[in-house]
Amino acid sequence: xxxxRQLRVNGEQMVLLPVAEYEKLLASRxxxxxxxxxxxxxxxxxxxxxxxxxxxxxRIDLTGLSPETEDLAGDLRRRLDxxxxxxxxx
Numbered sequence: 784x785x786x787x788r789q790l791r792v793n794g795e796q797m798v799l800l801p802v803a804e805y806e807k808l809l810a811s812r813x814x815x816x817x818x819x820x821x822x823x824x825x826x827x828x829x830x831x832x833x834x835x836x837x838x839x840x841x842r843i844d845l846t847g848l849s850p851e852t853e854d855l856a857g858d859l860r861r862r863l864d865x866x867x868x869x870x871x872x873x
Contacts, residue, residue: 830872836863 788799800808836859843856866872 826870826872829866829870833863833866833870833872 785801785804787804790797790799840856840859840863843852843859848856
C-alpha cells in the first residue's frame, strides 16, 4: 500500500487514494458490516439459548433429582456461568 497523499480543499483536509486502494477499502467496510450483522445474530441466538437454559435450570430446582441428574444440573450451571461471563449476557 502506498502512503496516501493529503491535500486541503476549501479548508478541509482530504486524503487522496489510488482507485484500487479505495475499492479495497470499500470492500473491507462491506465485509466488516456483514460480519457485524452475523455477530449480532449470534449474540441474539446465545441470549435466547441462555434464557431457555435458565428456565430449564429453574425447573430442575423444582424437581427431585437423582445423583446422576444432579451432576448434569451442576454442569449446566457451570456452563451457563461461563457463557454469561464470556458474552456479558444473562
